[in-house]
Amino acid sequence: MQALDLLLTRSSQPRLQAPAPEGEALQNILKSAMRAPDHRSLSPWRFIVCTGDGLQKLGAIFEEAAICNGADASVVDRASQLPLRAPMVIVAICNHIEHDGVPWVEQVASSACAVQAMQMAAVAQGFQGIWRTGTYARDESVKKAFNCKSEDEILGFLYLGTSPLKAMAKPAKSLDDYFEHWQ
Structure with a gap:
């Protein structure tokens, strides 16, 4: 797939099934994240690749968060099933690094670019994906489960x-x- 075609036709795909990327295709996806714009080469990101039992573990984290938040039974039951909507889920975290020249917002933006790069690398190799956020990305118990500091962000x-x-098609x-064009 040509790069410009990829960028001009990108859309999220919520209906996903096996196979998930593996081997060289997965390595290309992970390597693409490392090419994101990264001021001072801080690499302020961390990713957890969940497949198989890892999806169950992620579901348990979501379920525990729903319970801690006093959600009703239907939400709690659904929480553990959310990661099973795809054969692979990559948790994207911005691990803020204190730095006078690279503010928090720039580190979040850099980490977000890494996620976008991974999705584009997946699509370029014939896979599809969707970047989801939602309440679990902002939930304190989920952040705690991933050992996030207060200034860290789960990007989705x-x-x-x-x-x-x-x-x-979008x-x-x-x-x-x-x-606007200023000339």
Whole structure:
């Protein structure tokens, strides 16, 4: 897939099934994260790749968070099943590094670029994915389960796999609504 085609046709794919990326394809996805813009080469990110029993472990973390938050039984029951919507989930965390020249927001942006790069590398190799956030990305008990410090951020969960459906086209947006040209 050509890079420009990839960028101009990108869309999230929520319906995912096996196979998940593995071997060289997975290595390419992980290596792409390391190429994200990274001021001062801080690499302020950490990723947890969940497959197999790892998806069950992630589901247990979500379930515990739902219980701690007093969610009703249907939410608690659903929480443990959420990671099973794909054969692979990559938890994306920005581990803030105190640095006078690289503020928190720039480190979060850099980490987010790494997630985007992983999704694009997956799509370029024939896989699909969706980057989900939601309440569990902001939940303190989930952050604690991943040993996050108070200034760290869970940027979300990158679900990856193979889609049984054709990629959904995104509606075109008027560029004039979002861009100004100063000449």
